[in-house]
């Protein structure tokens with residue numbers, strides 16, 4: 585019986601009755617009550633399906649992972665506490681001291697740091713290579729290479745990786761291919777269908793779509809999955825229940841959001857391509873893009889919601905554009921409902937050496953747009969406001 589000074593006077597068990605809740609419940613509990621030691625043993629050994637401790641797994645993570653698994657058409661999927669956690673999980677599950685990884689030279693800055701400097705601390709060495717140059721990828725592989733890592737659409741210059749060709753190359757060398765699919769998402773591309781062994785995404789971006797969670801995803805085949813659950817739980821990379829619940833809700837509108845955002849991005853790229861003050865527009869949907877034919881083959885008629893452009897006036901022009909484009913928030917992230925912009929030199933790629941940035945074509949004038957789901961006219965008007973400040 586409860587007394588007023590009980591620590592926990594609320595009812596511990598509550599049944600909603602015979603009808604199931606239509607919306608997914610949130611299971612915040614970090615631990616589950618076991619009936620007896622035999623049941624705990626069965627649950628912890630995996631001989632019985634269920635939950636014991638939140639770091640090993642919980643219903644909201646599994647609901648989200650299952651939805652993502654179906655979107656990517658893979659045998660297995662798991663969610664992690666961030667996109668970087670997803671990349672780290674594959675690294676920790678696949679690689680060990682003495683292994684070698686071939687790394688695209690066009691990765692998100694922190695991914696590059698993880699796979700080069702951080703991996704080196706664990707005795708894993710790496711070679712950076714242009715993933716669009718298949719001969720260079722082949723030449724970079726050694727008999728110690730276990731993993732090849734590329735982005736489906738690279739950050740920030742939106743080069744497209746030939747995933748089938750890269751998967752063949754990796755497999756011929758006895759390695760596996762990991763595709764970071766964050767900039768595409770499963771609506772634009774399903775890398776596993778093209779031969780990628782591992783697919784990772786930052787769910788923080790368009791998969792959730794509302795800029796209110798930080799989460800990651802790893803998808804893959806049963807064949808490679810053996811070490812994943814232990815690595816996830818032992819390195820403590822499990823995602824929190826509420827974040828998973830929010831992302832699952834975001835995912836329900838993914839297809840319609842991406843449909844509209846891709847259409848808006850294409851219109852924005854076409855408009856920017858005709859502006860004199862802009863020296864380059866990068867969008868795989870434009871015929872001028874070096875990977876346009878490959879993008880059509882891999883993606884069909886949707887080319888993603890990211891558009892990158894370089895202002896001829898360098899950093900000063902970028903500063904003026906960002907100050908004048910008041911309807912486009914400067915948010916160093918991407919994939920939300922509203923159109924946002926980022927400046928790779930000062931944010932996502934600040935960790936690269938200046939010569940690395942220059943080699944990739946990132947200058948002070950490079951602006952990365954994440955196009956949202958406003959009306960097309962609203963997006964174009966917001967861009968024109970910024971362009972007016974750079975004399976366009």
Ligand SMILES: Cc1ncc(COP(=O)(O)O)c(C=O)c1O
Pocket residue numbers: 666667668669692695735739764766767785786787788798799800917
């Ligand atoms: C392409 C790409 N991969 C991975 C990440 C890391 O994801 P998170 O920020 O969720 O850790 C990012 C973050 O911006 C990204 O842009």
